[in-house]
Amino acid sequence: MRKMPLHLMRSPLAVALALALSVTSLLGASPAGAAEEGTSGLPVPRFVSLKADTVNVRNGPNKDHDVSWVFTRAGLPVEVTAEFGTWRRIRDSDGSEGWVYHSMLSLRRTALVAPWLKGETVPLRDSPNPDARVVARLEPKVLAGVKACDGKFCRLIGEGFDGYVPQSQLFGVYPNEKVE
Template structure:
């Protein structure tokens, strides 16, 4: 019995160390790729994973969704809705899931529905580029909310979630 308890404590200890090991090399230990969002109103995007690299561009809106495509120490390579890629410092990213409504569409609105179905009533029409917080996705529809709206949008019309991704 004593050796079983020691073995259980040893195995438990190994699992407890895993996040600490991930933190030692600066990586998050989270899956890559993944979606994240910008924490700050001003985020410098650099050409490489350190402050010695030039700033390629600057985001000026907190909450924008970005896709983390790689990690190097405390830096994350991200891709935005336009497909541009660069490096940002990890503390400028949040795990909060947000989405942009069809940023690739021009001149067309996107229906916001009162339920997760193409037959559900349309409660509003959202302009391309509207930013919302992702509440849940069932693989086909996501519930998103923002200032003055809350409803369901076809998942294929959002940047910030993967096709068929499910989340509660």
């Protein structure tokens, strides 16, 4: 009988365990109740906002990747389109995408008023009704906090204003999304 080195010998239990782990890995299964490794467990896509005044956006999901551009304003809304470990791929109101470290993002909801408009304003109303009294006119790209959305109108609060804007005129909320 030929002798095998000790490190090559396997017990039947070790072989069965290794086989089970290999099959589980191949099928993409994970233990019951375990969250997918490397993800937040939050829905993707989703809107979040920038937590800091300076946020580096990288070409890939780690610090070895080059910085594509730098955001210089806290509170801007961005859409998380993918997750990889502690990194989030985001898209801004211009449609540009890149990777941001998760701690640079906040779950606080904000919105930009119609960043796609040029030379027009958006009416801010005193109630969530298209016929409600106009209390202000907001310029495109005005940043506001989102207090609530009913699927048609969102209540926005910002420096010197508080009122309602049609949801379709905002970047930072989805059509028909309800925010409380």
